[in-house]
Amino acid sequence: MAKGESGLKEHPKAPRHGKKGGKLLQHRHCQVCSKAIPISEEYCSDECNIEFSKLVKKRKGLVYIMYGMIVVIIVAMILTSI
Numbered sequence: 001m002a003k004g005e006s007g008l009k010e011h012p013k014a015p016r017h018g019k020k021g022g023k024l025l026q027h028r029h030c031q032v033c034s035k036a037i038p039i040s041e042e043y044c045s046d047e048c049n050i051e052f053s054k055l056v057k058k059r060k061g062l063v064y065i066m067y068g069m070i071v072v073i074i075v076a077m078i079l080t081s082i
């Protein structure tokens with residue numbers, strides 16, 4: 001029962017996945033769901049577009065909160081060190 005499809009013995013760990021992936025066309029990933037999309041697109045769908053803008057808004061809010069906390073901490077440190 002020898003299934004010799006080809007006499008060639010391929011190396012089991014043949015480096016087929018070259019880092020210079022010539023096969024892959026230039027593409028990017030949807031920022032929301034990470035789907036592969038054409039480089040000219042930002043998102044895979046309108047839903048993801050909306051989702052992303054929501055995320056950005058949330059993130060901006062978080063950044064402000066972080067800044068606020070940092071300021072509070074610095075002020076507290078200054079006050080306690082006096």
Ligand SMILES: [Zn+2]
Nearest residue numbers: 030033044048
């Ligand atoms: Zn998407």
